[in-house]
Amino acid sequence: xxxxxxxxxxxxxxxxxxxxxxxxxxxxxxxxxxxxxxxxxxxxxxxxxxxxxxxxxxxxxxxxxxxxxxxxxxxxxxxxxxxxxxxxxxxxxxxxxxxxxxxxxxxxxxxxxxxxxxxxxxxxxxxxxxxxxxxxxxxxxxxxxxxxxxxxxxxxxxxxxxxxxxxxxxxxxxxxxxxxxxxxxxxxxxxxxxxxxxxxxxxxxxxxxxxxxxxxxxxxxxxxxxxxxxxxxxxxxxxxxxxxxxxxxxxxxxxxxxxxxxxxxxxxxxxxxxxxxxxxxxxxxxxxxxxxxxxxxxxxxxxxxxxxxxxxxxxxxxxxxxxxxxxxxxxxxxxxxxxxxxxxxxxxxxxxxxxxxxxxxxxxxxxxxxxxxxxxxxxxxxxxxxxxxxxxxxxxxxxxxxxxxxxxxxxxxxxxxxxxxxxxxxxxxxxxxxxxxxxxxxxxx
Amino acid sequence: xxxxxxxxxxxxxxxxxxxxxxxxxxxxxxxxxxxxxxxxxxxxxxxxxxxxxxxxxxxxxxxxxxxxxxxxxxxxxxxxxxxxxxxxxxxxxxxxxxxxxxxxxxxxxxxxxxxxxxxxxxxxxxxxxxxxxxxxxxxxxxxxxxxxxxxxxxxxxxxxxxxxxxxxxxxxxxxxxxxxxxxxxxxxxxxxxxxxxxxxxxxxxxxxxxxxxxxxxxxxxxxxxxxxxxxxxxxxxxxxxxxxxxxxxxxxxxxxxxxxxxxxxxxxxxxxxxxxxxxxxxxxxxxxxxxxxxxxxxxxxxxxxxxxxxxxxxxxxxxxxxxxxxxxxxxxxxxxxxxxxxxxxxxxxxxxxxxxxxxxxxxxxxxxxxxxxxxxxxxxxxxxxxxxxxxxxxxxxxxxxxxxxxxxxxxxxxxxxxxxxxxxxxxxxxxxxxxxxxxxxxxxx
Ligand SMILES: Cc1cc2nc3c(=O)[nH]c(=O)nc-3n(C[C@H](O)[C@H](O)[C@H](O)COP(=O)(O)O)c2cc1C
Ligand SMILES: Cc1cc2nc3c(=O)[nH]c(=O)nc-3n(C[C@H](O)[C@H](O)[C@H](O)COP(=O)(O)O)c2cc1C
Numbered sequence: 078x079x080x081x082x083x084x085x086x087x088x089x090x091x092x093x094x095x096x097x098x099x100x101x102x103x104x105x106x107x108x109x110x111x112x113x114x115x116x117x118x119x120x121x122x123x124x125x126x127x128x129x130x131x132x133x134x135x136x137x138x139x140x141x142x143x144x145x146x147x148x149x150x151x152x153x154x155x156x157x158x159x160x161x162x163x164x165x166x167x168x169x170x171x172x173x174x175x176x177x178x179x180x181x182x183x184x185x186x187x188x189x190x191x192x193x194x195x196x197x198x199x200x201x202x203x204x205x206x207x208x209x210x211x212x213x214x215x216x217x218x219x220x221x222x223x224x225x226x227x228x229x230x231x232x233x234x235x236x237x238x239x240x241x242x243x244x245x246x247x248x249x250x251x252x253x254x255x256x257x258x259x260x261x262x263x264x265x266x267x268x269x270x271x272x273x274x275x276x277x278x279x280x281x282x283x284x285x286x287x288x289x290x291x292x293x294x295x296x297x298x299x300x301x302x303x304x305x306x307x308x309x310x311x312x313x314x315x316x317x318x319x320x321x322x323x324x325x326x327x328x329x330x331x332x333x334x335x336x337x338x339x340x341x342x343x344x345x346x347x348x349x350x351x352x353x354x355x356x357x358x359x360x361x362x363x364x365x366x367x368x369x370x371x372x373x374x375x376x377x378x379x380x381x382x383x384x385x386x387x388x389x390x391x392x393x394x395x396x397x398x399x400x401x402x403x404x405x406x407x408x409x410x411x412x413x414x415x416x417x418x419x420x421x422x423x424x425x426x427x428x429x430x431x432x433x434x435x436x437x438x439x440x441x442x443x444x445x446x447x448x449x450x451x452x453x454x455x456x457x458x459x460x461x462x463x464x465x466x467x468x469x470x471x472x473x474x475x476x477x478x479x480x481x482x483x484x485x486x487x488x489x490x491x492x493x494x495x496x497x498x499x500x501x502x503x504x505x506x507x508x509x510x511x512x513x514x515x516x517x518x519x520x521x522x
Numbered sequence: 523x524x525x526x527x528x529x530x531x532x533x534x535x536x537x538x539x540x541x542x543x544x545x546x547x548x549x550x551x552x553x554x555x556x557x558x559x560x561x562x563x564x565x566x567x568x569x570x571x572x573x574x575x576x577x578x579x580x581x582x583x584x585x586x587x588x589x590x591x592x593x594x595x596x597x598x599x600x601x602x603x604x605x606x607x608x609x610x611x612x613x614x615x616x617x618x619x620x621x622x623x624x625x626x627x628x629x630x631x632x633x634x635x636x637x638x639x640x641x642x643x644x645x646x647x648x649x650x651x652x653x654x655x656x657x658x659x660x661x662x663x664x665x666x667x668x669x670x671x672x673x674x675x676x677x678x679x680x681x682x683x684x685x686x687x688x689x690x691x692x693x694x695x696x697x698x699x700x701x702x703x704x705x706x707x708x709x710x711x712x713x714x715x716x717x718x719x720x721x722x723x724x725x726x727x728x729x730x731x732x733x734x735x736x737x738x739x740x741x742x743x744x745x746x747x748x749x750x751x752x753x754x755x756x757x758x759x760x761x762x763x764x765x766x767x768x769x770x771x772x773x774x775x776x777x778x779x780x781x782x783x784x785x786x787x788x789x790x791x792x793x794x795x796x797x798x799x800x801x802x803x804x805x806x807x808x809x810x811x812x813x814x815x816x817x818x819x820x821x822x823x824x825x826x827x828x829x830x831x832x833x834x835x836x837x838x839x840x841x842x843x844x845x846x847x848x849x850x851x852x853x854x855x856x857x858x859x860x861x862x863x864x865x866x867x868x869x870x871x872x873x874x875x876x877x878x879x880x881x882x883x884x885x886x887x888x889x890x891x892x893x894x895x896x897x898x899x900x901x902x903x904x905x906x907x908x909x910x911x912x913x914x915x916x917x918x919x920x921x922x923x924x925x926x927x928x929x930x931x932x933x934x935x936x937x938x939x940x941x942x943x944x945x946x947x948x949x950x951x952x953x954x955x956x957x958x959x960x961x962x963x964x965x966x967x
Contacts, residue, residue, distance in 0.1 A: 098700060099695045103695075105700060109725055134723075135628070137723040141690075142700055143700060146701055146723070147725050149632040149636060149724065150628050150632040153632040154632065156602050160602060175624075176622075177622075179657060180621065187598040190594055191556045210718075210719035212622055213717045215717075246586075248543070250548075253541075253814045255588060255589055256586030257586075258585060258586055258587060261582070261591075271658055272659075272660075273655075273658070275656065
């Protein structure tokens with residue numbers, strides 16, 4: 078059987094390049110305009126992408142001078158997009174650290190109902206003290222604590238999604254019996270972080286539950302992914318690193334008794350496409366020259382936990398930096414940035430340029446052929462089951478990818494020409510989860 | 523100036539009559555089908571209703587045999603409907619007891635952005651111990667405590683909605699400055715229930731903030747409404763009661779220095795419409811005969827805090843019942859039911875029939891003329907600024923109201939023939955709130 082690759086379109090206002098909003102073509106208010114996102118979703122759907130995706134964090138961070146700031150809440154945004162599309166999957170990010178399981182499980186089940194089985198949830202634990210301060214805390218819970226809470230949160234969500242058996246609503250008009258009380262059961266969850274009685278106040282969703290996506294690459298993050306995730310977004314700079322990550326995560330998944338094909342690994346790629354390589358490089362340069370380094374340096378200083386003055390633009394990173402162990406925020410992102418700088422001996426200015434394009438994701442500038450080759454290369458060499466496509470500029474970068482790269486991938490037999498299924502999980506070649514109310518009941522008892 | 527009345531369509535699966543789902547015409551799975559609700563919204567919009575509305579509670583209560591159970595989360599549902607409509611207002615219920623202010627403020631602001639200024643929030647405190655058990659508690663917080671939390675929750679929401687000044691996004695491409703940091707400020711809220719730093723991660727919404735609706739009629743509920751609400755839903759059985767409630771709430775609003783016209787009072791009415799009075803009464807009887815009294819008796823027993831066995835169907839309510847003071851759940855609903863039963867000397871069976879139609883709201887069966895008269899009567903006599911229309915059967919009851927009652931109200935000059943504004947607040951004749959970031963800053967300092 079030929080393996081097919083999966084494509085997710087990671088959407089973000091005017092594009093992933095931090096200076097994209099400054100281009101003449103860009104609508105700088107796109108971040109709050111639903112029509113902008115509907116149009117992007119339609120482009121991705123015409124190209125038969127598996128899904129679109131929105132990142133999210135419940136906090137306004139940093140300097141709003143830098144780039145379009147603020148964003149629509151992703152489940153609301155995806156619901157607004159659902160109406161303008163019919164097949165493409167819709168993946169929203171939501172935090173297990175700053176939500177209640179009952180509310181969030183219900184919201185994702187609702188999006189799945191409303192979209193006819195197209196919902197996915199990128200489960201994140203939300204790094205950083207700033208978000209905590211919007212939720213009655215003075216600092217973030219420790220990294221390990223956040224991941225422990227995430228695991229319990231997911232267990233509750235699964236129990237709630239399965240608290241109604243399929244077909245529990247029998248709607249017997251003659252007898253006057255709408256639902257079968259025997260097939261809808263409380264979950265009586267009592268754990269370290271939560272106490273949730275259930276059942277959910279919503280019949281089982283078309284997909285049973287949303288596709289579970291995960292995006293943290295620390296040890297704890299990989300542990301959570303291996304146990305629960307069906308798709309994983311990851312930032313990988315080199316083929317070797319990506320292969321190691323891929324092999325590691327598949328092995329962890331197998332070790333837990335799961336089918337390693339049941340978890341799809343999607344590294345990010347920021348393609349900058351030109352009809353010639355020179356044109357692509359010129360576009361990349363145009364974008365990089367629009368970056369104002371003072372914005373990025375302040376953010377880099379925050380990530381590295383040093384002062385901006387410790388980061389002269391034309392010197393390499395200071396020798397003394399904290400270990401990943403000491404980082405309570407986003408561990409894997411921290412390590413990725415530091416190793417990129419060290420490996421390539423980048424100055425702060427160069428590092429900022431690299432991060433400005435893809436925030437740590439692999440950037441790749443070239444012709445459609447070259448981009449298709451870069452994708453096929455990692456796919457063939459055990460580094461990816463598909464890709465998280467992060468256009469530097471939107472909509473134009475997505476249009477270029479859809480019109481020029483996707484046809485090449487189709488010609489090479491790597492990518493679908495038509496959707497075969499109607500649900501998000503079908504696009505990723507995954508089976509609808511069987512309800513497990515009864516077995517859960519036994520496990521809890 | 524002629525006063526115009528306001529109409530809100532209160533939507534609920536197959537209708538407000540508990541047996542409506544058993545009619546041959548009803549789709550018993552409508553409660554989770556977005557197309558059903560889109561169609562209802564289009565009907566209401568064609569008839570120029572001010573708004574549609576969904577009630578909500580984050581818990582599955584009672585016997586799912588009784589009637590369609592479970593519902594889509596209202597902000598998701600309204601977003602799905604927004605795309606199918608262009609003018610009608612969209613009011614969702616959400617609980618201040620079981621949400622976090624940052625998340626909910628952002629979600630309503632998002633719905634307002636996505637719908638072009640059509641969002642409203644029915645602020646409820648959620649009665650009953652069952653919901654509490656889905657949120658880490660073993661019982662509900664006390665009634666007064668819930669309302670105190672609600673007031674603080676609203677204060678935070680206002681501050682967050684105003685944390686971006688209008689026009690804070692300047693998008694100066696040439697200078698590379700997207701937003702003006704001086705016009706987006708943390709709120710630094712520190713109160714008894716919450717600690718929220720802010721600012722919101724979303725620019726100010728088209729309406730500034732959603733229309734604030736309130737629906738509790740206890741003393742505390744009226745206090746909250748007088749301070750914050752722009753529209754109030756209320757269940758009133760008699761003209762005298764409705765007049766007293768209306769006068770009381772307008773007076774409380776004035777006493778707080780607010781314009782009493784700034785709060786619109788909308789009693790509920792469950793119209794059962796026939797082309798003759800006989801036909802309307804026959805439809806009402808048909809529906810009542812489909813009620814299975816054992817379902818309703820169990821719920822009534824729960825509300826009254828007695829055992830079902832204490833409620834023989836053909837006797838009146840027991841003499842010994844708790845005082846409203848002892849009720850920690852929905853106080854005003856409790857009192858309404860007990861006084862209705864006492865006033866009209868109803869047997870349990872008769873009381874169940876009355877509640878089965880409208881759950882305590884005024885039911886009215888008659889011709890379109892009679893329904894229009896009933897509406898005009900209360901409107902003219904100081905009992906209402908408009909009505910919460912609760913069709914017994916959906917869609918047919920809404921179609922009948924839209925096609926036969928609305929034209930009469932229009933002919934009488936009581937109701938609009940066309941929308942004049944584009945936002946929900948404009949439909950209700952209310953001004954867009956001025957941002958108050960700076961004054962708040964001073965107040966907090
Ligand atoms: C493609 C991609 C998207 C991500 N999106 C988010 C996001 O939207 N919100 C978030 O809090 N974290 C997001 N993350 C980051 C991780 O979830 C984050 O690192 C997490 O807070 C902790 O990860 P760790 O396990 O690496 O410490 C994303 C990561 C990747 C690779
Ligand atoms: C038309 C109408 C709709 C209502 N919708 C809800 C609702 O959706 N959710 C809810 O918890 N309470 C709802 N309520 C009830 C009040 O908010 C409820 O009584 C509240 O929990 C406490 O009210 P009290 O002030 O009367 O004790 C509604 C009331 C009315 C009149």
